[in-house]
Structure formats: structure tokens, C-alpha cells
Amino acid sequence: MSSAWESLTVDARDPARLARWWAEALGYQVVTERLDEVEIRRSGERRPGLLFVSAPDDKESRNRLRLDLRPDDQEAEVERLVDMGARHVDVGQGDGAWTMLADPEGNEFRVLRQRAD
The missing domain is CATH 3.10.180.10 (2,3-Dihydroxybiphenyl 1,2-Dioxygenase, domain 1)
Incomplete structure (x- = not known):
């Protein structure tokens, strides 16, 4: 048995804004958008994606990823x-x-x- 990499999740104060920034940076497109999460991918069915989710806290230290x-x-x-x-x-x-x-x-x-x- 193995697993497939589905997505990388990023906490964000403003998921829609940050997802659109990364979509432009990477040449990706928004594939799903909800009130508290937005996913971007190179194309609709191509994985993995980047999933931006709502988080109330600001980033406070160096990234671990x-x-x-x-x-x-x-x-x-x-x-x-x-x-x-x-x-x-x-x-x-x-x-x-x-x-x-x-x-x-x-x-x-x-x-x-x-x-x-």
C-alpha cells in the first residue's frame, strides 16, 4: 500500500488573497474556493495542489516547511x-x-x- 501526495496546506489570515498571490507566482489556477479555504493547482486535475486555509494567528517564527x-x-x-x-x-x-x-x-x-x- 502507498499514498499519493494530494496537497500542501498553508495557514493564512486571508486564504483567497494568498492563494491568488501564489497562483500568479507559480502560474497555477484556483480550482476550488470556499469561504475559509482555497486550493490552487497547475491544472484542474493535476496534483499535488496548494490548499490555503483560514487561520486566526499570525506566523511567529521561521517556517518548518x-x-x-x-x-x-x-x-x-x-x-x-x-x-x-x-x-x-x-x-x-x-x-x-x-x-x-x-x-x-x-x-x-x-x-x-x-x-x-
Whole structure:
């Protein structure tokens, strides 16, 4: 017996706003929307998805789980995401092959350099 990865759940003060931000960042689409939860996926039937659910509390510490993005052009993607409302953050990462950003609600994620083939 095995399991299939269905979704990753993200607590959010404003699930609809944060889901739409991530949908734009990733080129995903909203596939379900309820008052207290919104799911986005690359396409309607393609899993896994990101599920944003209502949570009354603000994020208070570093993420225990994060997304890593690998664009074709790291510098251009960082600029695009910052223009959309992401911000640079320092979580003690030092100098690395990535840039650490946070989404509009403070969830950290990394933008990696292009993979060397």
C-alpha cells in the first residue's frame, strides 16, 4: 500500500488573497474556493495542489516547511516576485545558491539558481 501526495496546506489570515498571490507566482489556477479555504493547482486535475486555509494567528517564527522554486532566470524571477509583494528575508542562510524571500504573509521560500546540467 502507498499514498499519493494530494496537497500542501498553508495557514493564512486571508486564504483567497494568498492563494491568488501564489497562483500568479507559480502560474497555477484556483480550482476550488470556499469561504475559509482555497486550493490552487497547475491544472484542474493535476496534483499535488496548494490548499490555503483560514487561520486566526499570525506566523511567529521561521517556517518548518518551505517551497523551493527553480526558475530559468533567478535574478529576473526574484525581481518579479518582489514586484508582486514578496520581500527579502534573512533566516541565517548566509551566502548560498538561492535567494530567500517571504510571501505577503511572511512565509519563507527560496528562489534557486538555474540547474547546471
